[in-house]
Amino acid sequence: MKHVIATLALVVLLSIPAQAVSVTGRIRFTGRAPGVAVQTIVYAEALDGNRIQPGQFKLIQRNKSFVPHVLAIPAGSTVSFPNNDPIFHNVFTLSTPGPFDLGLYRAGTSKDRVFKAPATYRVFCNIHPQMSAFVLVVPTSYITEADASGMYRLDLPAGRYRITAWSERAEPSSVEWTAAVSGAAVPDVTLDESKFVETSHKNKFGQDYPKAAYDTKKN
Ligand SMILES: [Cu+2]
Incomplete structure (x- = not known):
């Protein structure tokens, strides 16, 4: 009988949806160019089955x-x-x-x-x-954008996550962390943008654009 009650309790527990929590975090930047607006994306993948x-x-x-x-x-x-x-x-x-x-x-x-x-x-x-x-x-569907100072907020069901920061000027950087209670702070993640070099790109044929294409007055 004790076993049945324990099993029932477990079934009840498992059927309660994970509670949503609101967490904050901060992305730190190494070598971020001053005065340049760079979008920083933050996303959280649930490690116990992603939604x-x-x-x-x-x-x-x-x-x-x-x-x-x-x-x-x-x-x-x-x-x-x-x-x-x-x-x-x-x-x-x-x-x-x-x-x-x-x-x-x-x-x-x-x-x-x-x-x-x-x-x-x-x-x-x-x-x-x-x-x-x-x-x-x-x-994942849990995606947000950090502000210019790197601060962000994510609303997630409680659980364990891989939280990744992305900007076009750095290799993505991640931390694994358990979101348990609202108001908790995700450990800092650092994006190293110091090695970023601006490069030109090719056209759809994989070739250089014609010179005239760079004339922004005509184009
Ligand atoms: Cu165009």
Whole structure:
């Protein structure tokens, strides 16, 4: 009888959903360039079985730039790429595992892409070399962005997580940690941006852009 009661108690315990907790943390930067706005993404993967809820997102082409510059999404999500400029753009990526070329399309129109596998996609325009963006596809729905000082907040079900910080100027950096109570602080994670070197990129054919493409007055 004691055994039955213990088993029942366990079943009841297991059926209670993990309590949501709100935690904060701080990303520290080594060699962060002063005066440059760099988006810092933070995401938490549950180590006891991850919960991914794909969603719908937008990466807008506006004033010959991509907005936002870094779009972080759960794997399986759909991204639409609306052109809000009065000129043509040609969005493409050569990144694996899913390179694509959306082709030319005009103002007010949009195309969609589904991003299945976690990866970092570098997205460009084949006409305007100054346009660049990242689609960061991650294996979790718990994603947030740190502010300029590196502070962030995450709302998570209680449990054990790998918490990763990402910026385009550093190798990603992680910490494993158990989120148990609200208000707790995640151990600091450091992003080393000191080795970052700005590089130019190729067009969709893997070639240099024509010189005229860099003339921002005409383009
Ligand atoms: Cu363009």
